Amino acid sequence: MIKQVAFLGTAIALVASATAPAAAQFSAAIDVSKQTVAEAKASQQRIDSLDEETSRLLVDYRANLKQYELLSRFNQSRAVEVERQSTQIENLQLDVDNIENIQRAMLPLMEEMLGTLEEFIAADMPFLEQERARRIERLRSVMTDSNTSEAQRYRLIIEAFQIENEYGRTIEAYSGTVAADGGELSVEFLRIGRIALIYKTADDSVLRIYDRDANAFVDLDRKYMSDVKLGLRMAKEQTAPALLGVPVPAPIQAQ
Template sequence: MFVSAAALLAAIGAPAYAQFSTALDTSQQTANEGKTSQQRIDQLDDQTAALLNDYRANLKQLEAARRYNESLERNIQGQQRAIDRVKVDIENVAGLQRAVTPLMEDMLARLGDIVEADVPFSIDERRERVTRLTEVMSDPDVTVAQRYRLIVEAYQIENEYGRTIGEYSGSIDDGGEQRAGEFLRVGRLALIFKTGDDSVLKIWDNAQRAWVDLPKSYLPDVRLGLRMAKEQTAPALLPVPVKAPTKAAQ
């Protein structure tokens, strides 16, 4: 004998049906909550993956910056070692004076080449230093020892640029238009320019020997770097956009 659904429900009775309906509602609510929880888990998983990718990208950028800076440091330190060897020779060999003069001229010429090929931070000041040294080399009132000391000091100043952060005001040629603003130098890794109203943000591309646009997402970091350079805030980790390092010329 078969019993219809209506008859079955009638047989179960109203209280039992209410309990059955409540159980169904509870089951549906539990399923919905489980679905919501899974969606939150998936969202957190996506966020975690994105953060991990950013972390890996930052590690690669840091490694590239480190290798590039080490390459430049090796090049300058090699020059410093050569200078130190010459200094010892000057102090111990009185007859070396005639040989030292052409060597100092070569060192001065190399210094000028470094300034012109380098990132053009404080370029007027650095060029003026080379010009003054060139004049000193032909000044009969300046001794060989004094000339050498001035050249060594110039190399030490250039070497120090690679380990410091600095800022200064100036202007750039932006497509034939002169724009005034602030420069941020981060070692020899980056030279960044921004206008006072933040409408223009650029970074020097030494491979192209030109200013290129820098994404505005770097603007907060540039502002922080400027405050650090002015000693208006404590030193902190400063993200800097850099290209992959290239092998330094020997």
């Protein structure tokens, strides 16, 4: 019995002595496993971080690539526009050169137009003489004014021609004076286009019409007095338009 107990104790001692190294190895294995797990976790974190960085760089790359494509198309369209504008600039320069040539040719043309207008007024019936003379004088002044452009000069001359053209198809009444017996006589003029120019005094004692052949006013038959008065009212828009009876020279064949 004593021997059995001793053997059991010896066996336990042997087991204890055998178990101690195994426990140490197990503990070491556990530590290695923990370290491995920690390192794996750290590696996974690095991988996740690298994956996020890669994804961000890929997004940036795609955005930059898209921006590059947009800028490339924009530059191409700008290049076409620049080329078109260069062509327009060349055409405008040609127009400027042509305008300079036209301006040099316009000055003698306008001088000729103004001279023709002045001659026409001098040969026309003598209505609104002062007004028309002042218009010619202003145009002459404009032609020598360096601050007035060629376009402005041309426009003013054309306006003067248009005004003269309007006289041929309008009826007008205006007051004025005529020379009479060494003095002046206040009269009322009636202009019917360029067909007739008549004046009368306020008391109807004088009634005259311009005679082209005589280049002077001559007495008008008083039977036309009522028509002249009607014409004056029509010109002042005091009555509705109506037919007027006025003497006109017979037409002649043009030479």
